[in-house]
Amino acid sequence: MYKVLLVDDQKLIRDGIKSLLGLSGKVDVVAECSDGTTVLDACNVYKPDIILLDLSMPVMNGVQTLDALKQAGSDIPVLILTTFDEHEMVLKSITLGARGFLLKDVSLETLVEAIATLAGGGSCFAPNITERLLGAIRSNDAGEKSDFAMPAQLEALSDKELEILQLMAAGYSNKEIAAALFKSEGTVKNQCSAILSKLGVRDRTRAVLLALELGLIS
Helix, strand or coil, X not given: CEXXXXXXXXXXXXXXXXXXXXXXXXXEEEEEECCHHHXXXXXXXXXXXXXXXXXXXXXXXXXXXXXXXXXXXCCCCEEEEEXXXXXXXXHHHHHCCCCEEEECCCCXXXXXHHHHHHHCCCCEECHHHHXXXXXXXXXXHCCCCCCCCCCCCCCCCXXXXXXXXXXXXXXXXXXXXXXXXXXXXXXXXXXXXXXXXXXXXXXXXXXXXXXXXXXXXX
């Protein structure tokens, strides 16, 4: 039974998600929060396996909540429940370590599978949202000197670079990647730069989204 902390400002939404998850027989919503201000306390008390997090909330939104969790050193996987019009916040959530995002109208089966995947150490990024985010980035870059165009011939990434890219997708900083792979921070920084160059992008968020679209990482 997976223990879930549900964070959403709309009680009707929380009640609906909780009822549906209860039907699965695999998930127990152990606590609920209406914004991010009580999430850290709830994590300490209820020890959830997964946090289901809404992005648009009053007082303390999802991005601010992710930032607070990261600052507190929390390693609880966060699954974002989002809508199509929140792409800027989704982009920020990736850089803060969100391990997945799904649309709020997702099926119960898909939601339970995503919870199981994150609890097992994996990630779950809905392809339709990823495509929408890529489209938004390309649209925002239009008219500027954009380096988000697909390279004419994509240079293959090494196994080590793919490993680093997967850690990027999990929200690891260069320092954290270096510690995980027993490398110097300078070496990791150089390898990250090489990854961005090979993918033809200018930052880590774009690298992760493009890698997801290409199926380079899961």
